[in-house]
Structure formats: structure tokens, C-alpha cells
Amino acid sequence: MKRTRKEISMKRKLGTLMSCFMIASAVLTGCQSGNQTSESKAPEKKEINLLAWGGISDEGIQKLEELTGYKINYTSFSTLEEMQSKCMSKSMQYDVAMSSDYIIEALTAQDKLEEIDPAKLSNYGDIKKGYLSPSYDPDNKWSVPYSGGGIGILVNRDVVKDKITSYADLWNPAFSDQIIFRDDTRIALSIGNLVNGNDFNASDKDQIKAAGDKIIELLPNIHAFANSGYKLLLNGEANILVTSSADAYKAAKELGNWEYINPSEGTHMWMDSYVIPKGANQDAAYAYINAVISEEYLTRKGDETNWGYGYTNGKVEQKALASGISQDLMDISYPSDDVYAKAHYMSNIGDAALNYDEVWTEVKLKAGSKISQ
Numbered sequence: 519m520k521r522t523r524k525e526i527s528m529k530r531k532l533g534t535l536m537s538c539f540m541i542a543s544a545v546l547t548g549c550q551s552g553n554q555t556s557e558s559k560a561p562e563k564k565e566i567n568l569l570a571w572g573g574i575s576d577e578g579i580q581k582l583e584e585l586t587g588y589k590i591n592y593t594s595f596s597t598l599e600e601m602q603s604k605c606m607s608k609s610m611q612y613d614v615a616m617s618s619d620y621i622i623e624a625l626t627a628q629d630k631l632e633e634i635d636p637a638k639l640s641n642y643g644d645i646k647k648g649y650l651s652p653s654y655d656p657d658n659k660w661s662v663p664y665s666g667g668g669i670g671i672l673v674n675r676d677v678v679k680d681k682i683t684s685y686a687d688l689w690n691p692a693f694s695d696q697i698i699f700r701d702d703t704r705i706a707l708s709i710g711n712l713v714n715g716n717d718f719n720a721s722d723k724d725q726i727k728a729a730g731d732k733i734i735e736l737l738p739n740i741h742a743f744a745n746s747g748y749k750l751l752l753n754g755e756a757n758i759l760v761t762s763s764a765d766a767y768k769a770a771k772e773l774g775n776w777e778y779i780n781p782s783e784g785t786h787m788w789m790d791s792y793v794i795p796k797g798a799n800q801d802a803a804y805a806y807i808n809a810v811i812s813e814e815y816l817t818r819k820g821d822e823t824n825w826g827y828g829y830t831n832g833k834v835e836q837k838a839l840a841s842g843i844s845q846d847l848m849d850i851s852y853p854s855d856d857v858y859a860k861a862h863y864m865s866n867i868g869d870a871a872l873n874y875d876e877v878w879t880e881v882k883l884k885a886g887s888k889i890s891q
Contacts, residue, residue, distance in 0.1 A: 564588045566802040569604055569615035571790070572596055581818055585809035588802055605795050606630060613798040614806045618790055620866040622661050623654040625793065627866070631660045632794040638804045641812045641831065648858035649830040652789055654865060661791035662807050667763035667828040667851055668785040668861065669705055674757040675775040684782040686713045688760070693739045697758045698747035701889065703878040704864055704871075705786055706733055706743075709760075712783040718862035721870035730877035734884050743889045762788070767826030767850045778850045780857045787861035813837070826851045 565588055572594035579590050593610070595601040598621040605615050605625065617625070625631050636642040639662065649663040671682060680692050688697060700706060710729030711720045720726060741756035748769035751759045759769060763778075770776050792810065794803045809815055813833040817823050825838040828851040835852045839845065867874075882889050 564802070566590045566614065566799070566806050567610065567612045568592045568806065569601060569612040569795075570594060571616055578815075581815055582806065582809050585812065585815060586802075586805040588805060590806070611797055612795045613800075614803040615793050615795055616664065616790055617661070617793050618788060619652070619654045619863045622791065622793060623866045626655075626660050630796050632796055632798060632800065632803075633659050634662055634794065635804075639808045639811070641808050644813065644831045644833055645811065646830060646832040646835075646852075646855070648853070648855035649789065652787075652861075653863045655791075661793050662811065663789050663791045663830040664811060665828050665830060666787060666789040666858075668780060668787045668853065668857070669700060669709070669760065670763055670766060670785055670850070671779040671781065672751070672759040672761070672766040672769055672773075672850075673777045673779070674751060674773060675777050677757040682758075682777075682779050684779075685709050685760075686783070688739065688758070689713075689736055690739075693758060695739065695741050696756050697736070697740045697760060698750050698756045699736070699740050699743050699760045700747075700762070701743035701745050703874050706881070707874050707877060708786060708862070708864070709733075712781075712862070718784075718786065719865045719867055721867045721873075723870075723873050726870065726873045726877050730881050733881050737885055737888070740885070740888055743885060763828060763851045763853075764826045767847065770847055770850060771826075778846075780853060784860035784862050785857065787858065787863055789863070828852060 566586065568590050570592065574592060574594075579592055583590050593604065593612070595604060598618055601615065601617055602621050602624060604610070605612060605617075606628075622631075636658070642662070645663060649666055650658055652663075655661045671685075671688070673682060678693070678696065680690060681687070707726060707729040708718045708720075710732040711718055711725060714725070714728050714732055716722075716725045716729070720729070742750060744750060744761075746765050747756075747759050747761055748765050750756055751769050752772055759766060766778055770778060792807045794800060794807075811829075811831055813831055816829045816831055816834050817837050821841055823834075823838070825834070825843055825848065829835075835848060838848055
């Protein structure tokens with residue numbers, strides 16, 4: 519059948535439109551296919567949002583990234599109260615956080631933590647028994663202990679000959695101007711509580727006042743209050759150091775004739791532990807915790823490892839002994855389980871903390887220049 523010019527023209531236009539449509543479709547399909555291929559090839563970005571004490575080195579973070587396979591976004595804090603505030607803030611979701619005693623107690627009371635499943639941590643079984651079941655987490659439901667220590671008494675036995683077995687023995691008049699005492703409100707006044715026969719975490723206002731009076735009675739024996747007093751001991755300014763086990767360890771390494779005492783009243787123990795904030799990426803959290811408590815991470819520096827930190831992994835202590843560190847020295851930072859069984863941890867005392875601050879202000883006024891040397 520013969521077509522008219524009009525029909526032929528219309529057919530050509532339709533053919534051209536169809537060709538354009540097919541080309542456009544092919545281009546669009548190709549682009550979509552290319553995007554899907556690109557997306558499928560791009561690996562999922564794995565990150566951990568970490569909240570921890572300041573001081574973790576770049577080298578330490580790099581090692582943890584190697585062990586976990588995650589990029590670590592590290593946010594630091596300088597006080598436990600700052601940690602609590604950041605952990606509860608809605609501006610950032612942390613996957614894992616370092617915390618301790620009374621703050622862990624406060625966070626669990628506010629339902630801000632995920633329960634811990636030890637089955638997801640292959641290195642959990644290496645944690646020494648003494649570090650587990652602290653008073654603030656007796657069932658180990660909310661925290662995984664990383665490192666711990668106590669507030670004990672280190673004595674230079676070349677100078678001090680009197681027997682010391684307890685905090686109470688520090689009030690011996692023979693120790694005039696011989697003591698470097700821990701400069702910490704709760705620790706100092708809680709030691710006063712124990713010596714007075716009261717609970718370490720006493721919240722009664724009169725008992726807290728009595729603890730302050732007890733510390734004031736000790737002032738003639740105190741040469742200085744200090745957060746880290748081992749250098750004052752080593753240079754001979756005083757010969758009795760009431761401080762953390764990590765600080766005592768550093769001093770004992772350089773002293774020839776020393777004794778370290780875990781007080782008979784039960785020493786104050788601290789524990790840095792890891793917790794998982796509510797809503798965290800739990801796969802990331804468990805990967806981090808398992809790595810940070812591992813022997814491989816904790817002893818990564820070999821003989822240069824700081825053995826005095828009191829790491830909870832029992833293999834660290836054994837490795838230190840094998841490297842030639844003496845048992846007596848290791849006992850400072852790695853005490854026996856019975857020492858931990860008698861330990862006193864700080865608990866959440868609420869508004870009573872204000873009474874401690876008020877009483878400590880009175881002690882500082884009496885102490886004058888002895889504070890914070």
C-alpha cells in the first residue's frame with residue numbers, strides 16, 4: 519500500500535522519538551547499574567565511639583584499631599562526673615566507655631547501661647577473681663574490670679622502724695612530719711571514717727564532720743598532701759607515703775628497703791572498668807572490650823610495659839614475673855584475692871557529697887601550705 523508523504527514523515531518522527539527514548543533508557547539503566555555496583559563494592563565503615571580517661575596514647579589507639587578492625591573515635595574526660603555527663607548527653611552516642619565505682623552505680627540506677635554478656639568476650643576468663651564482683655556491681659552485670667588498685671601505705675624502712683599494720687597506726691606521734699597523704703576529698707575523709715569505726719561511705723553529717731576532725735588531728739604528722747607523692751618520698755622529704763598502689767609501685771622500684779601495707783581496716787580500692795552505654799553498637803563495644811583486656815594489648819610494649827597499673831588480666835602479672843620483676847614489687851599492684859575481698863569501694867552518696875566538700879574545705883584551711891604539694 520502506498521503511503522502518503524504525511525504518513526512517512528510521521529513514521530520517521532515516531533522512529534526518532536523511539537530511538538531517543540531507548541538511548542535515554544539505556545543511559546539511565548547504565549547509570550543506575552553503575553551506582554549499584556559502586557555501592558555494593560564500598561565496604562561498610564566500621565567505627566567505635568570511645569569515651570575514656572584522658573591519656574590513651576596514639577600508639578595505644580592504633581593497636582586497638584589493629585586488634586578490633588574498627589576506626590576508634592576517642593573522646594576523653596578528666597573526672598568521673600564529666601564522664602557521667604557526657605555518657606548521658608544526647609549529642610553523642612558512645613559505644614563503650616570507661617568508668618568506675620559510684621558512677622557505674624549511678625548510671626545503672628538510671629537505666630543508662632546495657633547488660634554485659636561475658637560469653638561475647640573470649641578474654642573474660644583471664645580476669646583474676648579478685649577483680650570481679652565489686653560492691654557496686656556484685657553480679658558483674660554492668661561492667662568489665664580493666665585495671666585496679668588500692669590506697670595503701672609505703673614505708674621507707676631505712677628510716678621508719680615502728681610497726682604499721684593499719685590506717686589508724688598513722689596517728690602515732692613518732693611519725694611527726696613524716697607522712698605524705700593522699701590529696702583527695704573522698705579518699706582522705708573516708709579513711710577518717712574507717713579509723714573512727716564508721717562506714718567507709720558514711721553519709722551521716724556528724725560522722726563526716728568527725729572524719730574531718732580526725733584528719734585534722736593527723737596534721738602534725740603530715741608533711742604534705744599530694745596526688746602523687748612518690749618524688750617527695752624519694753628525695754627524703756618524708757618517709758611514709760599514703761597513696762595509690764600505682765604511685766607506690768613507682769617509688770618502691772627505686773627504694774632499697776621498703777614495706778607496702780594493705781591496711782587491716784580494709785584498703786580503699788578503685789577500679790577502672792568498661793561499660794556499654796544504652797543504645798550502643800554492641801558488636802563494636804564487645805570488639806573493643808575484648809581487645810583492651812587482652813594480653814596482646816596490655817603487654818604490647820614488652821619489657822617497657824608499666825607493670826604497676828594493676829591490669830586485671832592475670833596473664834599480665836605472670837608475664838611480669840617471668841621478665842624478672844620481683845613478687846614483692848608485683849604484690850603492690852596485684853594484691854591477693856583476700857585483699858580485694860576486704861576492699862572498700864566508693865558508692866554513690868548523693869547530696870552527702872556536699873558535706874564532704876564542706877568538711878574538706880575546713881581541713882584545707884587548717885592544713886595551710888601542706889595542701890597540694
